[in-house]
Amino acid sequence: xxxxxxxxxxxxxxSVLACETRLVFLNGxxxxxxxxxxxxxxxxxxxxxxFVDASEEAVPYAKSPWLFAFASLNPAHSFAIPVIRSKAGExxxxxxxxxxxxxxxxxxxxxxxxxxxxxNSIHFRPLPTRExxxxxxxxxxxxxxxxxxxxxxxxxxxxxxxxxxxxxxxPFLWNxxxxxxxxxxxxxxxxxxxxVGLTHANRKQHRKCQEAGFQVKTFPCVGxxxxxxxxxxxxxxxxxxxxxxxxxxxxxxxxxxxRLDKAGALWYAEARTAxxxxxxxxILVPAADGTVYDWLAGTNPEFxxxxxxxxxxxxxxxxxxxxxxxxxxxxxANTPGIAxxxxxxxxxxxxxxxxxxxxxxxxxxxxxxxxxxWHRLRRAMGR
Numbered sequence: 332x333x334x335x336x337x338x339x340x341x342x343x344x345x346s347v348l349a350c351e352t353r354l355v356f357l358n359g360x361x362x363x364x365x366x367x368x369x370x371x372x373x374x375x376x377x378x379x380x381x382f383v384d385a386s387e388e389a390v391p392y393a394k395s396p397w398l399f400a401f402a403s404l405n406p407a408h409s410f411a412i413p414v415i416r417s418k419a420g421e422x423x424x425x426x427x428x429x430x431x432x433x434x435x436x437x438x439x440x441x442x443x444x445x446x447x448x449x450x451n452s453i454h455f456r457p458l459p460t461r462e463x464x465x466x467x468x469x470x471x472x473x474x475x476x477x478x479x480x481x482x483x484x485x486x487x488x489x490x491x492x493x494x495x496x497x498x499x500x501x502p503f504l505w506n507x508x509x510x511x512x513x514x515x516x517x518x519x520x521x522x523x524x525x526x527v528g529l530t531h532a533n534r535k536q537h538r539k540c541q542e543a544g545f546q547v548k549t550f551p552c553v554g555x556x557x558x559x560x561x562x563x564x565x566x567x568x569x570x571x572x573x574x575x576x577x578x579x580x581x582x583x584x585x586x587x588x589x590r591l592d593k594a595g596a597l598w599y600a601e602a603r604t605a606x607x608x609x610x611x612x613x614i615l616v617p618a619a620d621g622t623v624y625d626w627l628a629g630t631n632p633e634f635x636x637x638x639x640x641x642x643x644x645x646x647x648x649x650x651x652x653x654x655x656x657x658x659x660x661x662x663x664a665n666t667p668g669i670a671x672x673x674x675x676x677x678x679x680x681x682x683x684x685x686x687x688x689x690x691x692x693x694x695x696x697x698x699x700x701x702x703x704x705w706h707r708l709r710r711a712m713g714r
Contacts, residue, residue, distance in 0.1 A: 378422065404586050
């Protein structure tokens with residue numbers, strides 16, 4: 332495999348848009364010629380869900396309940412799933428495009444709101460081989476073919492937040508996409524038996540809450556607890572300097588929770604005082620690979636000094652371990668204050684990538700301002 336039309340092997344991330352690279356393989360075929368990309372029909376979504384669960388990037392945010400929640404939120408929303416199939420007809424690579432039609436008629440693939448889809452990743456089926464060369468070559472070819480396909484769809488801009496299992500984003504880099512690192516903390520639950528796994532400061536917070544009589548209740552769905560949680564979430568966003576209405580507190584958040592509750596895609600943990608007053612809540616997303624994702628969280632600001640946030644997360648980790656989950660994903664650690672708080676649980680810092688592409692056309696440049704605003708809001712929410 333060789334790269335043509337590029338000045339050299341080293342690519343400066345700051346000038347990557349000036350370097351358009353075309354991958355040509357030794358047999359003279361481009362990835363788009365080697366692989367055919369087709370979009371799945373709605374009747375094939377069960378096959379897509381099974382593929383996502385079997386992939387190394389098995390994030391639930393790419394599965395049909397989340398895609399339908401997005402598409403039904405607004406008439407301007409829709410989704411598409413371009414995939415690559417093997418000769419045997421099995422899906423071997425693919426991604427879910429969240430499409431939003433803008434007022435002027437342009438279409439872009441984006442997140443509905445930054446806090447609702449922490450990951451929107453490319454997915455690969457694991458290869459039955461231990462040879463790194465075959466794995467890297469397949470992933471590079473498949474990713475390049477998918478990139479070529481989505482670039483031809485005429486989007487104003489595209490944004491993907493890849494799962495940390497996607498370690499190689501060179502096909503995006505070499506095709507002129509912007510690459511940004513994105514961090515989160517992973518906590519392996521196999522050895523998480525007690526608060527010994529926490530930092531000394533967090534162990535003190537946990538003990539203080541126990542002595543004060545705080546309790547944590549878990550529920551198989553959010554259900555009737557949503558109104559209580561929504562008020563906790565509202566207070567949290569206001570404390571963080573965000574506008575709850577703009578963040579979807581009355582629109583997208585209740586819509587997603589209702590749709591995903593019906594699909595059995597969520598469970599809920601709530602911390603209460605000794606008198607039974609709810610003071611903190613977290614909505615969690617379980618995945619088929621044994622991972623639990625931290626999705627939305629809210630805390631009553633009056634109880635922040637009590638340590639109830641630490642207490643709730645610690646008890647949630649214990650509950651996830653009892654349910655036989657193997658990993659807890661904090662869902663983001665990209666702002667200093669939030670990253671410092673999450674670091675207190677002694678998790679492993681892992682790095683993923685966000686890939687962005689914007690149309691170079693002059694008529695589309697006015698849309699970039701809105702994209703930058705969404706990016707800053709996403710960072711402010713700690714994703």
